[in-house]
Amino acid sequence: MLGEYRDSGFKEPPYLARRADGQVLQxxxxxxxxxENADGRRSYGQIAEAVTEQFGRGVSAANVQTxxxxxLRPLGVLAAADGSSLKLTRQNPLLALNFxxxxxxxxxxxxxxxxxxxFFWPLVVVVALAGFIALDWWLFFVHGIAQSLRHLVNEPVFFLIVFGLVVLSAALHECGHATACRYGGAHPGVMGVGIYLVWPAFYTDVTDAxxxxxxxxxxTDLGGVYFNALFxxxxxxxYLLTHFEVLIAVVLLLQFEMLHQFLPFLRLDGYYVIADLTGVPxxxxxxxxxxxxxxxxxKPDPRVTVLKGWVRIVVTAWVVLTVAFILYAYGMMLLHLPTIVGTAWASLLALLGNASAxxxxxxxxxxxxxxxxxxxxxLPILGLVWMLVRLAQRLVLLAWVRTRGRPLNRATSFLVMAAFALLLALAWIPPPANYQPISPSAHGTIPESFDNAAPVFNDVVRLLPPVRAVLPAASASPAPSGSAAPSPLASPSPAASPDASSSASASPTPSPTPSSSP
Amino acid sequence: MAIKQKTEGQLSREELDAQHGEQLPDREQMSLVNANLALPINAAVAANVLSDGSTAYANAIQGTPITQGNL
Structure with a gap:
């Protein structure tokens, strides 16, 4: 039993317990x-007496038994009188770490x-933060980054050093989380590796936080980026001792990684900061x-009305922004998969050629x-495929289980999924799918991403006469079957996400992550 | 034992039903190895910081036709 969830965003603060298998319960x-009072020795009546006193309301033995x-038994908090307990299942949360x-x-x-x-002693933290501000000022206003990048471009071998140091910094980032967790009085668990969405990742189990x-x-949330700053x-x-310019490139790259960590829409540090600021776990x-x-x-859901007023506003804003971000990012990634695959394939061939030469x-x-x-x-391509397969499995299973005994709902669910499958098939089967790398003229802007998706939707409209009747403007679009997008912004090949386009189009070497941001 | 209604010294069925526990996900604080080393370099090249003289390569598209010839 872990006690009250402190500084919570709930009107009535919740409490925390940890099961034998490590699962934390609210x-x-x-x-x-x-x-807390069910210690295996007391009767229901004795528990009721103790709870009545602590709770301030009358609780009967029958209440306790219910x-x-x-x-409590279905949740796995308590075992049956004979010591047996139900088969426990652990949650498989959305957008969690895999492998x-x-x-x-x-x-x-x-x-x-x-x-x-x-490193978490207050004086050390103050000095380190002051040092970090001074570092950024010196880097961007005094020293600059040009020479370090010139060295890096001229001697690609230095990329290996940079990569090694970036990985080392990521490992130290985890030490930062673990140390901060322990400094606060909790016990960090294991450290390990996994794949988060499409990226390889290190992780630290700080559930006890x-x-x-x-x-x-x-x-605990900020300990990771704090250790990046120390690094x-x-x-x-x-650098000051050796004047080895490539080290400045490492510092520059880590600044980007630091900003990336604050993205609040995935389970990165930024998300945990919002969760902890609002007090909603x-x-x-x-x-x-x-x-x-x-x-x-x-009527508002009770799981929303239990939140304090300001917390409810922040959480609602976060949900709306996150849903918009995820729908756009993943929708575009799926629709532009042929371009991503085409770019990755071209990169693969180029890299194989480089390696053998x-x-x-x-x-x-x-x-x-x-x-x-x-x-x-x-790795990102494999991660993307894995994510798609898992998402499809979950959706089918969910639709099957949730609609048990309701054939109309079941048929509707599977019809909607079939429609999405058709959309993806149209996007992925040529034509109009174009398995060509990102073109040099692609910009990867948000308007362009919508324009490039237009042929797919036009094909849907063409295939479904009832829809065409409802949307005469769309069906009147001059897109002939299998042609490229009719938009004036269309490029010879559809563009992928903005990141992918920027990195592939201007990269001096083939981009290692054609689809970086989801 | 079924409880039909609230009586003195005990909670009602509705109050008991409203008691919900939920599982919290493990907190796994991550750091991603997203070493797209080309990204800052591209940004720098695009910002022209690498050019010693006046040459910069940043996916620029020549928009205006240039006519060359001997006068």
């Missing part, structure tokens, strides 16, 4: 009190946090109730760099 106060049988592999056990993580603990107050939780200061120190789980509560004439000429470092880029190229 409980209302009454359930928590019953669970709560135990219908609430998790624990690498460093908790004991070793604990030892590491002991080593790094002094739920028990901390707002300050401790925020420290940059150390890199700058080495799982905002993603509130997406559906928040959206349903926005429908006109619909380098090996033939005995240039091991360049060969290694090309091999590394091949891995970085393959």
């Amino acid at each position: 409980l209302p106060r009454l359930l928590y009190l019953v669970a 709560l135990v049988d219908s609430k 998790k592999t624990a690498v460093i056990p908790p004991a070793l993580v604990n030892a590491v946090t002991t080593l790094f603990r002094p 739920y028990r901390l107050g707002k300050g401790g939780r925020l420290r 940059m200061l150390a890199t700058l120190g080495i 799982d905002i993603f789980a509130r997406m559906k109730p928040v959206l349903l509560s926005l429908l006109p004439g619909r 380098a090996v033939q000429h005995g240039q091991v470092a360049i060969g290694l760099f090309a091999a590394l880029q091949l891995v970085l190229l393959a």
Whole structure:
């Protein structure tokens, strides 16, 4: 039993408990009190007496038995009288880390946090933050970044050094989370690796940080980027000693990574900062109730009304922005998949050529760099495919289970899914799908992404006469079957996401991540 | 034992039904290895910071035709 969830955004603060399998549960106060008093020795009557005193309301033995049988045992908080418990299932949350592999056990993580603990002493934090501000000022207003990038472009072998240091910094980022978690009084768990959406990722299990107050939780969230800042200061120190310009490129790249971490729409540091500032531990789980509560004439969901007024406003704004971001980003990624695949394939061939030429000429470092880029190229594509397969599985399963005994609902669900499958088929089967790399003239702007998706929607309209009747303007579009987009902004090949286009079109080397941002 | 209505010293069925526990996801704080090393370099090239003289390559498209010839 972990106690009250402190500084919460709820009108009635919830309580936290942790099951034997590590799953953390959020409980209302009454359930928590019953669970806390059910020590296996007391009778229902004795538990009721204790709970009545603590809760301030009359709770009968029958009430306790009902709560135990219908609430606490199904959740796995309490076992049956004979010691048996129900088969426990763990949540599989939306947009969570996949292919998790624990690498460093908790004991070793604990030892590491002991080593790094002094970095969270207040004076050290103040000095480090002042140093980081000075670093940025010096980098962007005094020293500049041109020479470091010139070195990097002229000697691609340095990319290996840069990549190694970026990975090292990412590992230290995790040490920052773990140390901050422990500094606040919680116990960090394992550290490991996994794939987050399409990116390889390091992770640290700081689930125990739920028990901390707002300050401790925020420290845990920001500990990672704080350690990135420390790493940059150390890199700058080495630069001042050696004047090795490539180190400045490392500092520059880490600034981008730091900003990336604050993206609030995925489960990155920025998301946890919002969750902890509002005091709502799982905002993603509130997406559906928040959206349903926005429908006109619909009574707000209790999972929304339990939130404090200002928290409800912030959470609603976050949900609306996140849904818009995810629908746009993933929708465009799916519709532009042929271009992404085409670009990745062209990059793959170029990299293979580079690697073999380098090996033939005995240039091991360049060969290694090309091999590394091949891995970085393959991982996002594999991650994307995995994500699609898993999403399809989940949707089919959900539609099947939720519509049990309701054939009309079941038919509607599968009809909607079939319509989406048709849309994707039209986007992916040539023509109009064009498996060509991103063209040099593509801009990758948001308007262009919509324009390039137009042929797919025109084909849908063409295939479905009833829709054509409703949308005469769309059906009157001069797009002949299999042609490119009729838009004046259309490029010879459809553009992928803005990131993909920018990196591939101006990159001095084939881009390792043709589809970086989802 | 079924509870039909609220009586003195105990909670009603509705109050009991309103008690919901929920699972919280594990907190896995991540750092992504998104080493798109080309990105800042492209930005820098586009911003012309790499040019020693006046040459810059940043996906610029020649929009105006140039006519060359001997006068």
